[in-house]
Amino acid sequence: MAAISLENGRLGSAEQEQYWSSGFLFPIKLMEADVASDARAALEAVERDWLDAGLPLPLNTYKRINAHVVMPFVAELARAPAILDVVEGVLGPDILLYSAEFFVKEPKTSHVVSMHQDLTYWGLGAIDGLVTAWLALSPATPESGCMDFVAGSHKNPILPHEDTFDANNLLSRGQEVRVDVEEGDKTRIELQPGEMSLHHGLIIHGSGPNVSEDRRIGCVFRFIRPDMRQEVGARDFAMLVRGEDRFGHFTPVPPPKRLFSPESLALYDEIRAEQAKTMMKGASASVALYG
Numbered sequence: 001m002a003a004i005s006l007e008n009g010r011l012g013s014a015e016q017e018q019y020w021s022s023g024f025l026f027p028i029k030l031m032e033a034d035v036a037s038d039a040r041a042a043l044e045a046v047e048r049d050w051l052d053a054g055l056p057l058p059l060n061t062y063k064r065i066n067a068h069v070v071m072p073f074v075a076e077l078a079r080a081p082a083i084l085d086v087v088e089g090v091l092g093p094d095i096l097l098y099s100a101e102f103f104v105k106e107p108k109t110s111h112v113v114s115m116h117q118d119l120t121y122w123g124l125g126a127i128d129g130l131v132t133a134w135l136a137l138s139p140a141t142p143e144s145g146c147m148d149f150v151a152g153s154h155k156n157p158i159l160p161h162e163d164t165f166d167a168n169n170l171l172s173r174g175q176e177v178r179v180d181v182e183e184g185d186k187t188r189i190e191l192q193p194g195e196m197s198l199h200h201g202l203i204i205h206g207s208g209p210n211v212s213e214d215r216r217i218g219c220v221f222r223f224i225r226p227d228m229r230q231e232v233g234a235r236d237f238a239m240l241v242r243g244e245d246r247f248g249h250f251t252p253v254p255p256p257k258r259l260f261s262p263e264s265l266a267l268y269d270e271i272r273a274e275q276a277k278t279m280m281k282g283a284s285a286s287v288a289l290y291g
């Protein structure tokens with residue numbers, strides 16, 4: 001699919017209409033492939049240098065959720081003007097980063113993401129003020145397990161989900177929306193390295209296994225408007241990345257100064273403890289948040 005061409009790197013009214021009517025937008029050419037490959041190299045250097053470095057939690061946990069809290073290059077990427085100029089077209093001028101996550105599927109593995117709505121367990125309600133920017137650091141194709149979106153499904157409320165706790169599922173509870181999705185209703189979100197998709201927090205989406213020879217790496221940013229608030233947990237956290245926060249609903253997260261510094265690891269634990277209470281509320285089994 002030809003990449004969406006942006007004027008001055010920003011969404012025009014046609015792209016905005018497409019986002020609000022489908023619940024997603026792709027492929028947005030964000031950076032040259034060699035810049036994406038630098039970001040991939042930064043992640044792979046962390047994987048090489050920190051896997052057995054005695055971190056308090058498995059390295060995978062820090063990759064899978066809130067990577068921006070402990071990895072400076074992730075917080076920096078989230079603040080890249082090229083990304084925020086696009087996101088501003090959905091959220092407006094004031095933008096918080098709620099989470100940054102790597103969704104990695106190793107070559108020839110069976111990891112999947114079941115069909116779900118992101119906002120189901122985040123305690124933020126069924127809101128329009130959250131958008132996910134999924135940046136491809138390697139090819140995301142049907143073969144490598146790219147995401148599938150159900151167009152228009154973001155117009156639903158939060159639908160009932162079932163927890164599977166399946167070990168092959170990359171989601172916290174292995175949650176699956178209790179709706180039968182026909183193959184023909186899925187749009188395959190193919191992305192080349194350096195391309196990005198946007199999706200609404202209520203869109204029904206998932207992804208299949210990676211049967212390709214390469215890793216499938218998505219660098220995923222969840223951006224929110226500052227007027228959103230945590231409705232289930234006692235408090236929540238976010239990093240101001242553009243504009244102003246006139247609401248103060250989220251405890252501010254500073255960009256980390258160096259990889260896995262003691263202060264950033266302590267903050268990571270605090271966020272994880274709070275968010276786990278919200279995410280695991282009502283779960284039939286007790287599991288650590290991406291432990």
Ligand SMILES: O=C(O)CCC(=O)C(=O)O
Nearest residue numbers: 103113118147207218220
């Ligand atoms: O990377 C994937 O396959 C799924 C990611 C996802 O569910 C999300 O970004 O909301």
